[in-house]
Every structure is written in C-alpha cells, then in structure tokens.
Amino acid sequence: MALLEIRDVVKRFGDFTAVNHVSLSVEAGEFFTLLGPSGCGKTTLLRMLAGFEEPDEGQLLLDGQPLNGVPPEKRPVHTVFQSYALFPHMTVEHNVAFPLKMAKVPAEQIKARVAEVLEDVRLTQFARRFPHELSGGQRQRVAIARALVNRPRVLLLDEPLSALDAKLREQMQLELINLQKEVGITFIYVTHDQGEALALSHRIAVMSQGKVEQLDAPENIYSYPKSRFVADFIGQCNLLDATITEIAADRMKVEIAGVGIAEVLPVAGAAVGQQGTLTLRPEKIKLGATLPADVPDEIHFKGKVHDCLYLGDVTVYIVELENGTRIETMLPNAAPGRARFFDDNDQVELAWRFDAGHFLLA
Template identity: 50%
Template structure:
C-alpha cells in the first residue's frame, strides 16, 4: 500500500477566531463545502514560454492558502491572474461563483498587497489607508471611522498622522495591510508581503498576520518562496515547479508525506537514499541500498515491483545518533562526523558513511554544553525507525 497520511476526521472542529492557538477547520475535506476561488485547468503562456501549465485548485472561504515555489515556478503569474492583471491563455477562474474572464481588476472582489507596499510618500498613514474609500466616494465620516478601525486592527492607530518615511519596514507593512483590508474584499492577495523584513521581525509579523486573518475572516492567498513562512502561515500549501502543482496539502502532509523528490528536497532538509525494492509485503518492505550498506526496512508496503528503483527520504530530525549501536532501530549504520553546525537550539551533524555519502542529522541541544558531546572525526552509530522514512517513486 502507498505511504499516505491518515484520513482526516469527517467533521473537523470549528476554527477559533483567537488566532494561531485555535483549531483550523478543513473545508477542503467536506464535499458539500463551496469554494471561494475555483481555478480550473488554467494555462498561461508568454510566446513559447509556459508560465502556468494546467493548474486546477479550489480555495475555500476563510482559508489562508500559500503558493510556494522558487523563482519562475508560476506562482506570481497565477496570483496576477487572480487579480486580473494577466488573462489566462486557457481555463477559467471563478471567485465566489462568478467567472472572472471578462471582469477587470478594479471590479473584482479582491485586493492585492505588494512586496514593495506601494505607499504614497506625500500622504499620511491615515490618508494612505483611506485612499481607496475616497476614490469610491465614501463619505468623510464613514471613511474616518473605517480608517480608524483598520489602523486599530493592525495596531497602528497612534501613527495615523505620520508619513511613510517616518515608519519602520514592519510598520509600513502594517499600513499596507490595513489599506488592503479597508475595502473589505472577499479575497486578499499577498505577493511576498514579508520579504523586505529581517528574520526576527518577519517571524513576529507572521504571527500577527495569522491573528488578523482569523479576526477578519477573509480568504488570503499568499505567494512566497520561503518554505518556513508558508509552513507557519498556511492552512494548505500548493508547492509549484515549472508551472505545475507538484503537491497540494496541509503543511504537515507536505512535510511528512512528500509525493516526489522535488517536494522532499524543497520543503525542509532531507536525506535521499537511492534503493531498489527487494521485499514487498502488505505491512513491510525492504530496499537494497548501496549507500546504506545493506537493506532499508520500511514499516508498510510499497506500490511497485521487485527490482524497481526508489528513493527513501529521511528527515534529519528522524535520525538518532549514538556512540553505541542502536539495537532498537531496524535501520542503522556507522559513520564519521565531518562537519558540525551549531545553531543554538539544535546542532546539525554531517556524517560520512560508506561510499562517501554524507548524512545530515539534527540533534536538539537539551543541555547547555550539548555541542561538546560529539566532535569532528568521532565514529558514531546513526539510525531511524521503520516509519521514519518515506519511499518515493519519482
């Protein structure tokens, strides 16, 4: 049988409006749920170049959905088609049941927040936030009330009179978010919204963005190349490469059960062992692996034929390391520590095993001087459980 994540519950608990601590709903598992966005066999070409190649996906109301991939994978082109800045060469995009084929960008129930924030430098914070309402002819009183409400939502009420150049990068990002939300769109599109922030501020802002999205209940579609950002923010992630969706799922599904080598490599760190199938039973499998120096044991059956080539993907944190043999683990080998990277909370060990292959192992630093337990050129035993790896056919 294939290595797949366990089935979700039929009736998931409701999503809390309290932010990241709340339980997320999973409407994509409910056959009766109505999508907010329907992308149907969308293809976009620029001359001979295929930017988006037959993408189909449903995105649901209140979902925070991430388009994740490297440069040129098609994620930004897909976002621009949602916004109406690009027209699909083939296929359809529906938002709240309406075909967007003939709907111009300004008439779509969406708003877009750009990485550059695009704030007007000659306007104050409150003028920037209220600009769209003024263009729509909303009264001064209503505009003032909604601007105050939007600024309070992003905790920028005390900065209303300042100009953009008087704000930090994180504050400008909040102003841009308030301006994007003030017209109450059904869908907010975010193009690398946190890319200009430093690492610590970006992590803080990610949590704030989650809380804001939970409070307003608007569907968010975010484009990012940052896997950690996608894992932190998204209910579901669409991993893209060369214009196609390589895998669609929750962060846990994509990380723990990658569908192919590309996803396994792109999301997090992974060790890949090339192997051939030797034994395949309903509840176990064995694969011959020269780099491993023997057979890799897997705690489930594999969809394939004897002699078929596979890759076994093992995350670094799934591997245990010891000076003594790991007799309780079915998969183990010996190696020599060739490199150590100390990151504070964890240390990364690069261990050379038979044939010169290097295996990456991460260990939490539970003790203050944990980095002294192992050192360069130490001979160690490493191993993982039968369910610690994922067998990939692609």
C-alpha cells in the same frame, strides 16, 4: 462550492509557459499559500487572480462567477505587494482611506472604517504619521490595512515579508496569522520561503515549472512529499536511492544503494524490483557514539562525522557511512554550556525507525 476556483489555467509569455494547466480551489476563510522557487509560476498565477494578467486558457471563478476579463478595480480582490506601494506624502490614515475615497464612499463612513481597520492592525496611535516615520513592520501593516479597508473577498499577498529582517519577519508571521483569524478574509500568499509557508498556511500548493507538484496541509507536505522535488525543496531531507526487495502487509524491505537493507512503510502500487527514493528528515535520525542495538523496528548504521554546522538551537552533522554515503542528521543543543557533541572524524552510529522515512516510487 469553494470560494475561488482555478480551472485548467494556462499563461504563456511568447514560447515560455509560466503557468501550465493549473487547477485548484481555495475555501472561504483559508490561509492558502503558493510556494516555489523563482520562476515556478506562483507570482504569475497571483497576478492573474488580481487581474493584472489574463489567462491564455482556463477559467478563474470567485463565488461561482467568472473573473476572466474583469478589470482589477472591479474585482473584490486586493493585493499587498512586497514594496508596500504606500503614498509617501500621505499620512497612515490617508493612505488607508484612499481606496474608499476612490470608491466615493461617504466621508463619515470612511472615518469609521479607517478607524476600525487601523485598530485591527494595531496602528491607531500611528494614524497621523507618514510612511517614513514608521518601521518596516508598521509600513507592512499599513499596506495590509489599506487592502482590507474595502472588505475584499480575497486578499492576495505577494512575498510581503521578504524585505524584513529575520526577527521582524517572525513577528509579522504571528501577526498575519492572528489578523487572518480576526478578519476572516481568505488570504492567498506567495512565497519562496518554505519555513514561512509551513508556519502560516492551512494548505500549500508547491509549484515547479508552472505546475502544482503537491497541494496539501503543511504537515503532509513535510512528512509525506509526493515527489522528489517537494522532498528536496521543503526543508532539509536525505534522498537515498533504493530498490524494493520484499513487500509485507505492514512494511517493505528496500536495498539502499551502497548502504544496505532497510525497512520502510509500504506504499500503494509498489512491486518487488521497483526503484525509488527513501526520503528521510535529519531530525528523524538518532545519532550517538554508540546506540542500543536491540531497539525494536530500528535500522542501524556506523560511520564517522564528516562535517558539522552549528545553527544555535541545533547542530547539523554530516555523517559518512562506511561505504562513503553521507547522511545529514541533527542534535538539539539542549545541554547547558555545550554546543557540539562530536567533532570531525569521530566514530558514531546512526539509527532510525522503519516508519521514520517516506518511500517515493520512481
């Protein structure tokens, strides 16, 4: 049995349906992420798990026991908010001890458990400091320590890193991964940041308009999106409209609108004449002034550089094919002293393997 089950849950606010018949399960010890754009329903779902909202329909179960109607303070679930919500007049150790005092835990137990959890988040030396004396990352760890001190079955995290700068966010991502492994508590994490979700999660539920579009491991969501929305939302992706022209056992031929014939991996339920979308990640596409034409299983097209974007570790190139279609690709900036390989209007060639993309049926 899964630790947490969400069964056909619906939440409405007036005429607006924020969560629309969502069903999913979360395993014990899992780092599970709810990912999607603003307004997709992920935070509403988290608030229902925390007890701050009640479902209009459906069931929430933890260890097989219903959560519906159970007040937040009686659920073995704690929430870490984006704002941290620390008490400014209390020291770190007093902030962390607060939930235990409210639960009337004996003083000697409080001291031991606070010391244990501060060691887990590497804040022992900051125990007597106040929140204003800490960095953003340290305050975040205090908030996590306070949520963990009661040993909840599930820790809910609502965009906890969004207020941090890029470098600190990366450090905190690594700390969260390590902390989750150490404490073994189930994390349910809400974010709109695709890179963060891919880096942190065992599994991701991608949400849109109150529904789960895809629930899978990060590598499957990235490489094998199940919908055009997921392909477009997760990272950068070329979306090429195409029609199936031929189907064989190990591959299909598709005609990409305005581009030409390409080969792709077959998909279940496909039929000749059926329309769909070829999803092709930029890093799967080769780019060069000239490319060998005799490489097996590769598709080649010619074009010119329309634009480029320098991102430090890579440069993204927008290549306009001879018919005007634009395809995004990228090259790593690995050569010493050189940041750009091509300039606007340079003639180039593109190539990708038949199995580089993923075909979505319309």
